[in-house]
Amino acid sequence: MLDFLRLDEVHLVVLEEWFKDEEVLHRLGGTLPLNNWFQYVQKSPYYWAWLVQEQDRPVGAIWMEMDINFQLQ
Numbered sequence: 166m167l168d169f170l171r172l173d174e175v176h177l178v179v180l181e182e183w184f185k186d187e188e189v190l191h192r193l194g195g196t197l198p199l200n201n202w203f204q205y206v207q208k209s210p211y212y213w214a215w216l217v218q219e220q221d222r223p224v225g226a227i228w229m230e231m232d233i234n235f236q237l238q
Contacts, residue, residue, distance in 0.1 A: 172214035
């Protein structure tokens with residue numbers, strides 16, 4: 166079973182460790198520096214982030230931003 170934990174400052178250590186991997190850095194480097202990104206996540210009412218764990222072991226992260234200007238055509 167997967168557990169989705171609202172991302173907090175303690176979880177940033179896990180993400181920082183993952184960013185040491187060259188492929189992760191290449192794909193997600195736009196979120197660096199993580200502290201600035203995390204402050205944005207915390208302040209925005211339209212942005213959410215979770216650390217995903219399986220049996221208390223971090224296995225992933227998910228973040229999502231709502232497009233408040235989205236309109237159905």
